[in-house]
Amino acid sequence: MTTLYAPVMSVHEAQAATRRLQQAGKTLHQAHGKPASRLASVLTEVEYQQLKTQLGDSLDSMKPLEQALNGALAELEKRPRVLLELAFEPTHTFIAELKAWLTKHGPTPCLLELKMNPGVVGGVIVGWHGKRFDYSVGAKLNTYDEFPEVS
Amino acid sequence: MTLLKTLMRARDPRKNVSPAMAATSQAEQIIAAATQEAKEILNRAHTIRSDAESALQEAAEKQQLLLQQALEEETRNLQKQAHTAISTMLDELKKETEGAVSSVVTDAGKQLDTVQHQLVATLALEQKKMQAGLEGVRRKKIHSLTATLQKEIPVIVKKVVGRSLALADHEALVREALDDAKHDTIWT
Numbered sequence: 001m002t003t004l005y006a007p008v009m010s011v012h013e014a015q016a017a018t019r020r021l022q023q024a025g026k027t028l029h030q031a032h033g034k035p036a037s038r039l040a041s042v043l044t045e046v047e048y049q050q051l052k053t054q055l056g057d058s059l060d061s062m063k064p065l066e067q068a069l070n071g072a073l074a075e076l077e078k079r080p081r082v083l084l085e086l087a088f089e090p091t092h093t094f095i096a097e098l099k100a101w102l103t104k105h106g107p108t109p110c111l112l113e114l115k116m117n118p119g120v121v122g123g124v125i126v127g128w129h130g131k132r133f134d135y136s137v138g139a140k141l142n143t144y145d146e147f148p149e150v151s
Numbered sequence: 152m153t154l155l156k157t158l159m160r161a162r163d164p165r166k167n168v169s170p171a172m173a174a175t176s177q178a179e180q181i182i183a184a185a186t187q188e189a190k191e192i193l194n195r196a197h198t199i200r201s202d203a204e205s206a207l208q209e210a211a212e213k214q215q216l217l218l219q220q221a222l223e224e225e226t227r228n229l230q231k232q233a234h235t236a237i238s239t240m241l242d243e244l245k246k247e248t249e250g251a252v253s254s255v256v257t258d259a260g261k262q263l264d265t266v267q268h269q270l271v272a273t274l275a276l277e278q279k280k281m282q283a284g285l286e287g288v289r290r291k292k293i294h295s296l297t298a299t300l301q302k303e304i305p306v307i308v309k310k311v312v313g314r315s316l317a318l319a320d321h322e323a324l325v326r327e328a329l330d331d332a333k334h335d336t337i338w339t
Binding site: 091 | 182308309312313318322329338
């Protein structure tokens with residue numbers, strides 16, 4: 001299956017990429033001239049260069065190009081989601097760090113979904129295939145054993 | 152294991168100087184302070200609970216006394232009414248049965264005793280029921296109060312800790328959590 005993207009993408013990035021690929025598919029059929037040149041204005045530079053590397057001489061052939069776009073679209077749709085619940089709004093730098101961590105230690109390819117949850121307090125809750133793995137300070141506080149017991 | 156022990160585990164911040172470690176150390180200090188605050192809240196909660204229990208106990212005793220007095224008053228009235236009714240009956244019988252007065256008097260006296268015994272037994276039974284009822288109410292109130300405290304205290308502590316952490320502290324805690332996650336088999 002064709003992939004034009006990094007092993008870990010945010011959900012927003014994947015949604016934007018999906019829209020671009022769909023637009024590229026339409027442009028391919030509607031316009032005249034060389035197919036690849038039509039896509040340059042729709043796709044990002046990285047996507048276009050990736051396509052160029054993958055297709056090589058077939059870049060201007062309609063069928064391989066269409067297959068590559070559809071393959072990339074299918075690959076994005078099939079990616080599983082990793083949900084990270086945080087107690088704060090992460091910076092772009094920190095999101096990049098989380099992606100790097102997932103690339104190294106997580107399931108790839110995947111989509112990263114971030115959710116703000118004040119109940120986390122600190123640390124993180126990882127969501128994967130409907131299961132939650134709680135590494136939060138909030139969970140530790142819930143097990144604090146000095147709360148009064150109901151008599 | 153307490154929260155403090157959990158969070159302060161296996162590292163000495165004084166020996167580590169990286170920004171992440173410093174942030175973690177700072178986070179631990181904040182959490183320790185929050186834990187202290189939680190303990191103080193807990194102590195206050197115990198005092199509130201104790202005060203509430205005393206107040207409930209006092210109210211229950213007062214209510215019990217009032218009910219007992221009312222019951223005793225009612226019993227006295229009933230005894231009086233019974234006595235009057237039996238005396239009237241006795242007088243009427245005296246008038247109607249001139250020859251058997253002494254036997255009628257004896258029977259009426261026995262009836263009066265029986266009524267009095269029944270009233271005393273009823274009083275004791277009512278007192279028992281009343282005590283059981285008040286104890287039930289007291290237990291219910293205490294249970295509800297304790298459950299509220301149990302629910303509210305973690306919420307308060309979470310708010311205190313969450314608000315106290317700076318962005319760098321949050322990031323350090325996430326890194327530490329992800330380090331823990333690495334050792335678990337999440338992705339299978």
